[in-house]
Amino acid sequence: MRLILAAFLGGVLGTSLRFAADVAVPHTTDQFPTGTLLVNVLGAAALGWLVGGLWTRPAVPAWLKVALGPGVLGSFTTFSAVMVSLVAQGAAGLWTLAVGYLAASVVLGFAAAALGLWLGRLFDERLTRRRDIA
Template structure:
């Protein structure tokens, strides 16, 4: 039950942050969805950092991993929003914009995740007790 509650609370926070980002950087169907791209790239970077660093530590509780990963970041970032933008752009004939947006989303997302893993792997490790 603790893990479900953690995912729920994290999800509520992530959804609220995502909604705020959409309000801050609105776009129409025929525009480049910069806000969605920034949110997804930032989310990939942070998740990579968490997975590469903090989550490798046995002292980090499972409820915190669930709250931050699938909860907060899972609801903050959405690949479905990328697909909605790509389909909307394509349906209005903006295939170059749709293709560029999809490529930018995937390439920058993978790059941010890799960078996050790299940064996370360089976090100082706690000393083991002997």
């Protein structure tokens, strides 16, 4: 029950953050969905950082991992929003925009996740070294 509550509360927070991003950076079908791209790239980097660092630590409780991963980041970043934008752009005949958006989403998403993993591992290694020295 604790894990379900953690996912629920994290989801409420992530969805609220996502809605705020959509309000802050709105777009129409014929515009590049910058807000969605930024949210998904930021979420990929954050999840990479968590997986590469924080989640490797045995002391991190499962409820926190669930709240942050599937909860906050799962509801903040949405694959479905990417697909809706792509389908809407294609239906409107905006193929160049759709292909550019898809390419940007994949390339920047992978790059952000890789950067997040690297930073998470680097952060974890530094914390481990500090603890070993102390």
